[in-house]
Amino acid sequence: MAIFQQGYLTDDEKLAGLRGGASFRSMEESTDVQYARLFQPRIVIIGAGAAGLAAAEHLMENDFTNIVILEAQGRIGGRVWSQKIGQGHVEMGAQFIHGKNILYDVAEQNKLIKNLTPHKKKDVDPLSEHGSGGEFLVEGGIEVTPIMKAIFNDTYEAISTIFQHCKTGKANSVTDDEKQNVGRWMKQQFELYLAEQKNDSDDVKLFRHSILGWMMRVHRTDNACQSLYDLPVSEFAQYAANLECIPLEVPMLHILKLTLARAPINKVRLNKAVQQIRFTGQSSCPIEITCQDGDVVEADHCIVTASLGFLKHNIETFFQPQLSHQKVQAVKDAGFGTVNKIVLRFRQAFWEEAYGREVDGFQLLFSDMDDTESRLLDRPWHRAILGFDVCKTLPNTLVGWVCGQQAQEMETLTDDEVAEQCQTVLQTFLRATVVPRPVQVLRANWFHNQYVRGSYSYAAKDQAKNVRTIAEPCWYYPSAAGGLGQQVPGLLFAGEATHPTLFSTVPGAVESGQPRDNRKSSSSSASSSSLDSWEGSSLHSEAELEDVVAALSSGGRTAVDETASRQGQLTENEEVYTAIQENREHVGIGE
Numbered sequence: 001m002a003i004f005q006q007g008y009l010t011d012d013e014k015l016a017g018l019r020g021g022a023s024f025r026s027m028e029e030s031t032d033v034q035y036a037r038l039f040q041p042r043i044v045i046i047g048a049g050a051a052g053l054a055a056a057e058h059l060m061e062n063d064f065t066n067i068v069i070l071e072a073q074g075r076i077g078g079r080v081w082s083q084k085i086g087q088g089h090v091e092m093g094a095q096f097i098h099g100k101n102i103l104y105d106v107a108e109q110n111k112l113i114k115n116l117t118p119h120k121k122k123d124v125d126p127l128s129e130h131g132s133g134g135e136f137l138v139e140g141g142i143e144v145t146p147i148m149k150a151i152f153n154d155t156y157e158a159i160s161t162i163f164q165h166c167k168t169g170k171a172n173s174v175t176d177d178e179k180q181n182v183g184r185w186m187k188q189q190f191e192l193y194l195a196e197q198k199n200d201s202d203d204v205k206l207f208r209h210s211i212l213g214w215m216m217r218v219h220r221t222d223n224a225c226q227s228l229y230d231l232p233v234s235e236f237a238q239y240a241a242n243l244e245c246i247p248l249e250v251p252m253l254h255i256l257k258l259t260l261a262r263a264p265i266n267k268v269r270l271n272k273a274v275q276q277i278r279f280t281g282q283s284s285c286p287i288e289i290t291c292q293d294g295d296v297v298e299a300d301h302c303i304v305t306a307s308l309g310f311l312k313h314n315i316e317t318f319f320q321p322q323l324s325h326q327k328v329q330a331v332k333d334a335g336f337g338t339v340n341k342i343v344l345r346f347r348q349a350f351w352e353e354a355y356g357r358e359v360d361g362f363q364l365l366f367s368d369m370d371d372t373e374s375r376l377l378d379r380p381w382h383r384a385i386l387g388f389d390v391c392k393t394l395p396n397t398l399v400g401w402v403c404g405q406q407a408q409e410m411e412t413l414t415d416d417e418v419a420e421q422c423q424t425v426l427q428t429f430l431r432a433t434v435v436p437r438p439v440q441v442l443r444a445n446w447f448h449n450q451y452v453r454g455s456y457s458y459a460a461k462d463q464a465k466n467v468r469t470i471a472e473p474c475w476y477y478p479s480a481a482g483g484l485g486q487q488v489p490g491l492l493f494a495g496e497a498t499h500p501t502l503f504s505t506v507p508g509a510v511e512s513g514q515p516r517d518n519r520k521s522s523s524s525s526a527s528s529s530s531l532d533s534w535e536g537s538s539l540h541s542e543a544e545l546e547d548v549v550a551a552l553s554s555g556g557r558t559a560v561d562e563t564a565s566r567q568g569q570l571t572e573n574e575e576v577y578t579a580i581q582e583n584r585e586h587v588g589i590g591e
Contacts, residue, residue, distance in 0.1 A: 040066040044289055044297055046277075047071060047305035048268045049078020050256065050506055051495040054513030055303050057263040067264065068297065070289070072273035072451040076265060079307070079452065080506060081444060082251030088394035089251050090343050092444040093455075094506045096245040097255070101507040104246070106259045112250060134361025134387055138210070141431025151204060155211045162189040163219065166236050182236050183229035186216070210365040217386045217403075223458040224337035224504065226404040231335075235459035249393060252506065259510060273451065277302055278320040279475045279490055286477050286490045301490060308336040308470075308497040309447075309454030319491075323474065330469035334497065335460030340407040342400035343442035344388070344422055349396045354433040361389035361398065364429055381406040382421045403455075408447045415441040456504035457497040464500060471498035471512075 043064060045052045048071035056067055075081070081092040097103045136152065138144060144152075166182050190212055194205065216228060225231055248255065273292040280288055287299040304311075308331065315331045316322060351359045364387050368379075384406035391397035400422060402410055410418060419438045427435040446455045460466075473489030494512050502508030 040064065041300035042298060043067045043301045043303065044287070044299040045069045045303045045305060046274055046289075047078060047495075048076045048265075048270075049305060049307075049495075050080055050509035051305040051513050052078075052303070053260055053263040053265070054510050055305065055494055056267060057260050058514050060264050061262065067267050069264075069268045070272040070274055070291070070297070071268055071270050074271050076268060076270075077253055077256070078305075079446070079455065080252050080256055082253035083442070084251075085394055088391075088397075090391055090394045090397065090399070090442065091248075091252055092341065092343075092442065093252075093446075095252055096247055096505075098246075098502065098505045098507055099244055101502075102510055103255050103259055103507050107248075107255050110258055112255070112258075134363050134389060135355075135359060136214075136363045136365055137429040138207075138365050139367045139429060141429060148207065151207060152211060155208045156215075158193050159186075159190065159212055159215050162186060162193075163215070165189075166233050168237065180233045181229050182219070182231040182233055183216075183227055185233055186212075186228060206367055207365075210367055213368050214363060214365050214386070217384065221339055221386050221401050221403045223335075224339045224403060224455050225335065225458050225460075226337060231459060232461050235461065235463045247392070251393075256506065274318075276318060276320055277304070277491070281477055283478075287475075301488070301492065303492045303494055305494045307452050307454065307495065308334055308457050309338075309452055310450075311470075312336060313450075313453045326469055327472070327474065330466040333460065333462065334466040334470060335458035335463060336454050336456070336497065337404060337458060338407045338447040339401065339403040339455040340410060340443060340446060342385075342402065342410070342418060342422060343391070343394075343440075344398045344400065344419070344438040345394070345440040345442070346396045346398070346436055347439055348436075349390075350433065350436055351390070351398075354430065359390060361387060362426070362429065363387035364425070380421075381409040382425050385422075385425060388422075388426065411443065411445040411448045415443075418443070458504060463503075467498055467500055467503070 041064070043059060043066060045056055045067065046069075048069045052069055052071075053076070056069055059067055077093075079093040082089050083092050097107070136144075138148075162185070163182075166185060194200070194208065197204075197208070200208070219228060220226070223231060223236075272295075274289055275292045276290045278288045278290070280286060285298045287302050289297040289299060289302060291297065311318070311331045312334075315328050322328065351362075364385060366383055368383070381402065384402050384404065386401040386403075388398040388400045391399050413421075419441050422441075423435055423437050446452050457463075471493050473492045475490035476487045477490055479486040479488045496503050496505060496509040496512065499505075499508035499512045502511060
């Protein structure tokens with residue numbers, strides 16, 4: 001297929017130089033970047049999500065223009081999926097900026113910071129003072145008395161302190177147990193706390209356990225894990241989870257486009273799923289990429305930005321020859337789980353009439369004497385729902401959160417079944433309010449998406465070591481350029497799961513793909529009027545990325561340099577973006 005330009009530089013082109021007017025003679029004393037303008041290796045990027053587009057932008061800015069991005073799905077963005085519905089939108093995937101970072105900086109530079117709304121601490125009800133995103137409700141619609149509010153606050157603060165010890169590493173220092181995990185630590189410390197509450201009745205104990213159960217679901221959702229017993233304290237303490245989660249009133253996609261305003265989306269081929277990547281080792285065609293439609297793409301280098309979930313499901317067949325045992329095992333052992341949102345649209349916001357004031361949502365305290373090691377596998381999926389938040393960007397809409405195996409089970413149900421069960425749950429907690437049937441249900445179904453297979457990574461056992469192993473380039477072969485014999489990597493990896501601290505986040509995906517200095521120049525030049533690009537992937541560390549760029553500068557097969565001007569690219573990008581980013585409204589239940 002003619003994805004790549006064919007041919008080599010003519011003598012006239014060599015003498016004339018490339019775009020900068022440098023002569024062939026001057027190339028003898030050129031820098032690596034100037035040298036790269038002469039030698040254009042064929043680079044294929046798998047995936048047009050945040051990581052893939054960041055890598056493409058960085059390569060283009062270093063004058064590697066012979067690039068194609070193969071995206072299996074019919075849209076750009078990957079796990080960033082801002083779905084437009086009427087005059088509003090809803091985030092089906094990533095929706096938070098985690099702390100102050102490149103995305104936050106870009107929003108501030110473009111005067112969009114006023115649209116960022118941090119989680120609020122409400123003064124209306126003590127049960128809502130914890131930035132939880134809504135009113136706390138007790139199963140059965142039990143009226144919350146002043147005494148229960150006091151018990152809630154005391155229990156909440158005690159459990160928060162226990163979790164904080166995990167984040168700061170104090171749990172490890174206390175136990176000196178390398179096998180200590182968050183779930184076990186929580187159970188031990190919570191039992192000690194309960195032992196101090198000598199006057200508790202059985203009902204109060206059950207109430208405290210329901211608070212613990214909700215907080216366990218919060219951290220399961222934050223980490224996309226099935227159980228907190230899957231999270232080693234040693235790894236959990238390394239994750240930068242203390243950063244404030246800042247929701248957006250503008251689409252995450254909008255911020256992402258501004259952040260990567262120069263990503264070459266005209267290089268993207270949508271609906272181009274890859275079946276296998278094969279290393280031939282031949283100088284004329286080191287890499288062969290076979291697509292599911294039968295097309296074969298030849299490349300000198302391939303950057304894989306597929307999700308860790310996809311790699312877990314395909315690691316033994318996607319690469320030929322199979323990758324090293326160490327890399328395969330690292331992919332299998334690294335943490336990656338499923339978190340799903342359940343978007344419920346109603347004809348009217350019944351909660352506003354019921355409360356007579358603004359409500360941020362409902363957090364559900366199920367009456368379970370929950371063992372913290374339980375994975376809730378013996379319970380209906382809806383008892384794993386964390387709560388329902390009021391969507392601020394789409395009228396009359398609640399967004400529920402569920403994670404783990406229950407999220408995967410939910411994906412197998414019909415919209416009608418999900419609507420009915422969510423209505424029942426809400427009615428159980430809101431006994432004094434008539435909860436209507438949702439008129440529409442939207443779901444992303446991340447686990448059953450064969451190209452994603454989950455939501456995001458988490459800090460499993462030996463995560464730091466596994467991240468390094470997964471991100472390390474492989475399939476090295478001698479460079480054909482100038483007879484230097486330099487070894488260059490044929491296969492490289494990128495994505496949020498390769499970031500050592502900001503894994504599971506959009507900023508982590510961006511930072512995995514662009515060196516810090518490059519990010520500064522990119523973000524400072526982005527503007528609201530140049531919404532023609534996206535985010536992309538790259539390598540595990542900044543130093544590693546620069547090493548590979550230098551290696552690519554001296555490696556690979558030559559190709560005719562592209563002649564389109566930068567301005568022409570931008571115009572084409574705008575047209576492509578408009579065509580492929582138009583969102584379609586979901587149909588109602590049963591339609």
